[in-house]
Amino acid sequence: MMNNAVEVSGLVVVRGRREVLHGLDFIVPAGEVTGLLGPSGCGKSTLIRAVVGVQARVSGSVRVLGEPAGSRSLRDRIGYVTQAPSVYDDLSVTENVAFFARVLGVDRAEVERCIAAVDLGDHADQVVARLSGGQRSRANLAVALLGSPDLLVLDEPTVGLDPVLREVLWGTFHRLADAGAAVLVSSHVMDEAERCDRLMLMRDGVIIADGSPTAIKEKAGVDDIEQAFLAIVRGEAA
Numbered sequence: 411m412m413n414n415a416v417e418v419s420g421l422v423v424v425r426g427r428r429e430v431l432h433g434l435d436f437i438v439p440a441g442e443v444t445g446l447l448g449p450s451g452c453g454k455s456t457l458i459r460a461v462v463g464v465q466a467r468v469s470g471s472v473r474v475l476g477e478p479a480g481s482r483s484l485r486d487r488i489g490y491v492t493q494a495p496s497v498y499d500d501l502s503v504t505e506n507v508a509f510f511a512r513v514l515g516v517d518r519a520e521v522e523r524c525i526a527a528v529d530l531g532d533h534a535d536q537v538v539a540r541l542s543g544g545q546r547s548r549a550n551l552a553v554a555l556l557g558s559p560d561l562l563v564l565d566e567p568t569v570g571l572d573p574v575l576r577e578v579l580w581g582t583f584h585r586l587a588d589a590g591a592a593v594l595v596s597s598h599v600m601d602e603a604e605r606c607d608r609l610m611l612m613r614d615g616v617i618i619a620d621g622s623p624t625a626i627k628e629k630a631g632v633d634d635i636e637q638a639f640l641a642i643v644r645g646e647a648a
C-alpha cells in the first residue's frame with residue numbers, strides 16, 4: 411500500500427480569465443482524514459476537482475494512487491461527493507444505491523452495507539424527494555462508499571447538517587481512514603478542524619498552512635484553528 415494517495419506539485423488552475431490556484435504542492439496520505447479548510451471562494455472545490463480529474467485547464471503534476479489524475483483506471487477507486495446531489499429524486503435510497511452499484515459493477519451485497527454506514531437504514535425504502543436535506547446528503551455519501559474506494563473526496567459534506575449527524579459522519583470518515591482509505595474533506599467551517607488528523611488551510615488559491623491541528627496551532631502560538639488562520643494571514647500581511 412502506497413503511503414500517499416495523492417501527490418501534487420506545482421498545481422495551477424485557470425478559470426475564466428483568472429488563475430484561481432497558484433502553484434500548490436501537497437499530499438494526501440492514506441489512513442488519515444485530511445481537512446481542506448478555507449473561506450468561501452478560496453479554491454477548495456477547484457482543488458478537489460483537480461484531484462478527481464474533472465477540472466479543465468490544470469497544469470502541474472497531480473498523481474492519484476500512482477496514476478495521473480483523471481486516469482480511467484482510477485474511476486472505481488475514488489469516491490467523490492460534490493455539493494450537488496447525484497441521487498435521483500424519484501427513486502428510493504436503496505434503488506439509487508443499487509442503481510449505482512450496477513453501474514460500477516459492485517456486488518449487490520454492498521448496497522445495504524453502504525446505506526447502513528451512513529445511518530439511513532430506517533429510510534432505505536423512502537424516495538429521495540421526500541428525504542430531508544441531511545438525509546439526501548447521506549444518500550449521496552452512501553453512493554460514494556460503494557466499492558470501498560481507496561480515496562474518498564468529499565466537498566463540504568457536512569454543510570447544513572445538525573451536530574449529531576455531523577458527529578456520525580465524522581465517525582464514518584475516521585472508520586474509513588482506519589481501514590486504510592485516504593479521506594479528503596473540505597469545509598469552510600473552522601470548527602471542523604479538530605476532527606481532522608491533518609489540515610490544509612487555504613486562502614486565495616494558496617495553501618497557507620499544512621500539518622496536524624496541534625502542530626499548526628503550536629506554530630502559530632494560539633489555541634484554536636480560527637485564531638491560527640488569522641495569525642498566519644496577519645503574519646503574511648506584515
Ligand SMILES: Nc1ncnc2c1ncn2[C@@H]1O[C@H](COP(=O)(O)OP(=O)(O)OP(=O)(O)O)[C@@H](O)[C@H]1O
Binds near residue numbers: 454
Ligand atoms: N467558471 C469560472 N470562471 C471564473 N472564475 C471561476 C469560475 N468558477 C469558479 N471561479 C472562481 O474560482 C474561485 C475558486 O472557486 P471554488 O469553487 O474552488 O471555491 P471554494 O473554496 O470551493 O468556495 P465555496 O466554499 O464557496 O464552495 C472563486 O473565486 C470563483 O469565483
